[in-house]
Amino acid sequence: MPDKSHVGRRYTAPGQRIAPESARAVAQAIAGEAAVREPDAVPPTFAAVYCLGPTLAKLFGDSEVGMDLAGLIHGEQSFEWPEPVRPGDVVDATAEITSVETRGGMTIVRLAMEAIRPADKAVVCRGTSLMIIRASA
Amino acid sequence: MSAPAASEVVVGDTVAPFSKRVTQEQINAYADASGDHNPIHLEPDFARSVGLPGTIAHGMLEMGILAEAIASWAGGNANLLSLSCRFSKPLLPGDTIICTGTVVSVDDSGVATLDVAASSDRGDRVLTNGRAIVRLSR
Numbered sequence: 001m002p003d004k005s006h007v008g009r010r011y012t013a014p015g016q017r018i019a020p021e022s023a024r025a026v027a028q029a030i031a032g033e034a035a036v037r038e039p040d041a042v043p044p045t046f047a048a049v050y051c052l053g054p055t056l057a058k059l060f061g062d063s064e065v066g067m068d069l070a071g072l073i074h075g076e077q078s079f080e081w082p083e084p085v086r087p088g089d090v091v092d093a094t095a096e097i098t099s100v101e102t103r104g105g106m107t108i109v110r111l112a113m114e115a116i117r118p119a120d121k122a123v124v125c126r127g128t129s130l131m132i133i134r135a136s137a
Numbered sequence: 138m139s140a141p142a143a144s145e146v147v148v149g150d151t152v153a154p155f156s157k158r159v160t161q162e163q164i165n166a167y168a169d170a171s172g173d174h175n176p177i178h179l180e181p182d183f184a185r186s187v188g189l190p191g192t193i194a195h196g197m198l199e200m201g202i203l204a205e206a207i208a209s210w211a212g213g214n215a216n217l218l219s220l221s222c223r224f225s226k227p228l229l230p231g232d233t234i235i236c237t238g239t240v241v242s243v244d245d246s247g248v249a250t251l252d253v254a255a256s257s258d259r260g261d262r263v264l265t266n267g268r269a270i271v272r273l274s275r
Binding site for chain 1: 166
């Protein structure tokens with residue numbers, strides 16, 4: 001189970017390609033036919049796929065931290081997009097554990113994440129996540 | 138509907154409520170598209186085994202619909218500069234999500250901040266503490 005000793009751990013997921021077909025599939029799953037209005041746009045929350053998802057996968061694979069996936073809830077999310085990403089871009093995603101708190105039997109893990117496009121060193125996404133691990137029943 | 142120009146937007150303006158029914162098929166499509174196959178979104182028996190009423194929509198699908206609502210008001214995806222929210226209550230398949238937004242500030246450079254939220258047609262406050270920053274057209 002995560003504890004304060006894990007604060008500062010960083011997870012890197014380099015080389016995330018913004019696959020056009022994947023961005024389009026997510027846009028259609030979110031917006032349906034409305035997604036065709038901007039066929040070449042990457043939906044903003046596609047950051048879940050190129051930034052949040054791959055770094056979380058690394059965190060979940062960190063057996064020393066031992067995230068309990070069965071009780072895991074995504075509590076809060078923020079994203080900012082300083083520069084737009086485009087289909088075909090490749091970005092490097094990183095995330096860091098910024099705090100771990102235990103409250104009423106729940107463990108609350110905060111993460112900060114970032115995706116950088118190495119081609120022009122642009123930060124295309126910054127975000128924070130709050131993950132809640134409920135006590136096992 | 139064309140995006141409002143910065144000169145026309147004032148504090149208190151609201152985004153027309155944006156409603157969308159979310160089906161299990163749409164949740165399945167989002168799981169396939171995003172690669173998030175957590176069984177709480179896909180398998181009713183598993184979802185019930187962890188104390189949920191059944192499968193629930195991905196929080197990021199809900200946030201994606203909220204982003205779509207705010208970005209389309211602002212004239213396109215590139216005009217959404219930031220978005221944050223709390224996933225307060227689950228959205229269940231068959232629910233309609235209703236996204237709303239209210240302008241709380243507009244600065245001289247045409248950047249507006251909105252309080253945003255989403256509720257379900259069953260009255261649950263699904264996404265709360267939401268905040269969006271958008272670039273308005275000049």
